[in-house]
Amino acid sequence: MQLQLGLIGYPVQHSLSPWIHNQFLEKAGTSGTYSLFEINPDSFEEEIKTLKTRELNGFNVTVPFKQQIIPYLDELDRKAEMTGAVNTVVKRGGRWIGYNTDGAGYVFGLTETYPTVSKHTVDSILIIGAGGAARGIYQALADEGFAHIDIANRTRSSAEAIAASGPDSVRTTVLDLTKAEENVADYDLIIQTTAVGMKPNTHDQIMSLERLRADSIVSDIIYQPITTRFLQEAQEKGASIQQGHTMLLYQAQYAFQLWTSENVPIDDMENQLKEKLEGR
Template sequence: MNYRLGLIGFPIQQSLSPWIHQQFLKQAGLEGDYCLFEIAPDRPFEKEISRVKNEQLDGFNVTVPYKKRIIDCLDDLDEDARAIGAVNTAVQRNGKWIGCNTDWIGYTTGLKHHYPSIFQNTTSSILLIGAGGAARGIFYGLMKEGFTRIDIANRTQSSAEAIAALARTNTHTSVITLQEAENRLAQYDLIVQTTNIGMKPNVTDTIISLEQLHEDSIVSDIVYQPLNTEFLHQASQKGASIHYGHTMLLYQARTAFELWTSKQVPVDDMDEQLKRKLEGS
């Protein structure tokens, strides 16, 4: 079987997803390709999605800014995508397109791989910065892992409150301002930066000051271009442990690949290979 896979979003020409999935196809002993379908915001979205579907794809990924908009173009959602309210992976099953979300497991798996110790204490205090689609997935994933204290800091309080509404009865969540986050930073064991602030070309930007950061904290940034964001650079200068954003990209891709092909593939040294590719970009 020759698998036809792809990615929709904008902009995506610099995406590393084709490289990742070609590695997975090779490891699984499968033939196939992974194409980019860039849809500019001024294009008729539904018409463009129909065109993509006519490409006889077995599945496709969805990235910004279409993770919510794609939902109306699909036949159904799986449990995770429905709960999160966002789709990053579409799978064709029995002639129908099913929307899934692998971002949440991509984030938690990557974090667990590098910092397994934090998962041994589910009362660890966590701060999410930002309240977009990525934050929704990460909040959901950390909640599924059993963490009971997850606060959200965002400029727009209503967006953060919408994510807090996902909380289970044993999950305690406070919605705070970015200024409050700066002032309280020392109390958090894990700080996750979920916005695109600091992404190329605006590499000197940071969303909050890390002046109050505790050196025992883990600081995570989902931005991976550049790999070592200014946010992570400042965190490392304060003595904190840092977690790079490329691991979420890699592990969400692995789960998507398994959904499409039913093949489990080892990541092996791909984490380090992807890191080197990003450092050289």
């Protein structure tokens, strides 16, 4: 079977998704293509209708369409419904089904890098930011049984909405960024989910890690640059770090599994992806 896969977004021309998924196709021994569909936001509805006429088996969705795609889908997976965002669409029985693999991708990448991380070894987590990525990661961590997940954000209402979506088994306090800075030593795992520090604004940092404990793990989901200023400060404090390219890779692996039912191995792809990003 010749799989027809792709990515919609704006812009998408510099995306690494074709490289990642072509690697997966090769590893799975599956014939197929992965195409980029750059959609102008001003003509989104028209271009989505055209896309529906193509013989696509599935596609990824990136900014700015992760919410905008939802009305055009026939069904939403539970996690996509809870996060209010879709990054993967599977065509099944002629119907478009929306999924969100970001949160699970983050958790997969984290536990691959730090196999000892679990609900038994990590007592307290801080998520910085309250956008779609934060919501997906919060839900994935809750599904894994982590019981204490706080959220720090500039806009309190956005963080409160995420906290309200969680199960009763999860204890969540919403903090402002100043309070999060003061209390940063309370957390075993800190996850930065905003765009602060992304290229070209690489000198920006969402908050200070001055009080960080050296035995903490600090993540940043940004992958350009590969090591953000936020992660650099964490390293200087002696903490372990998790770079954003791992989430990019593992959420893609999960998407490929949804399309093909194949759980392809990552092997050396993480190092190869890191080298590609560092070379940019």
